[in-house]
Amino acid sequence: MVGEEKVKGPASYFPSIEKKYGRPISEWQAVVRAALPAKHMELVSLLKDQHGMGHGHANAIVAHTLAEDAG
Template sequence: MDKALQSMIENMPSKTGKPLEEWVKLLKTKSFTKHSEAVNYLKKEHGVTHGFANTIVHLSKGEDTPTDNLVAGQYQGKEHLLPVFEKVKNFVSALGEDVNVVPKKTTVSFVRKKQFALISPATKSRLDLGLKLPGYPTTTRLENSGPFGTMCTHRVRLEKPEDIDQELKDWLRDAYAHAG
């Protein structure tokens, strides 16, 4: 199991009020037709944050490794970009024990108290890394958020593992700090 997912499961009782098993048991008593309905139920009725709600719903469906399943789906036909994703994920996960890696259908969010980065395969040859860096000017490399809209303030295009250089790591560290 992914280290970040395991950490999220371990922190679930203190962050949500119940261990995973109780949340799964609760969801099994309901009948939702869509994933988002179950997530919204947990958020509205039980005050669970989006990242935990999304993880609980995925795990309640019997998916043993939701992170791997969702990420594999994102990179189908773009497997050559996985080393770039993994390098970003490993760096971000090492920023602190409070980092949650939250896979979704088309993106993976990196969340502390709030989301501070988001990564998505944008094309067959490129990933887009969204960052929340309020007040930072745009540059040739640190672009306007583009397709991420208000979820992020900036976007960086990544094509190869070498693109995760010191400058990018500094931006990720700053985004992480702002989210705490």
Template sequence: MAGPVKGPASYFPSIEATYGRPVAEWQALLREQRSQNPGVRHSEQVAWLKTEHGLGHGHANALVAATRAEDDA
């Protein structure tokens, strides 16, 4: 039996409910941005989600952290 979801993924249900888009869409946007600008920093992607898409800091940070962790694995 799996335990509770921990780390950045624990924010995913709230992100989907709050912003009405699946996490996969947010991750696709982040990956597209990173492919166009490979040097973009974590903090720059968080700021972009906040200013361009209206996400709160915690939600933006969780998305960036989880996406980068998947991509870097």
């Protein structure tokens, strides 16, 4: 398996998030970005309360999205 790099950090959750909730990560990122400039934990709560997402999955999406947007 030369050349394969294991995905680490928040993105490691993405395959299970897409499978469990039936939407691509890009759609979840759009939900997060639409709620900006909310704070990190407010965004996590939004995904949990309005979309039934678990804390770890919600936190992974928010953390990755905010980091991506920060450059």
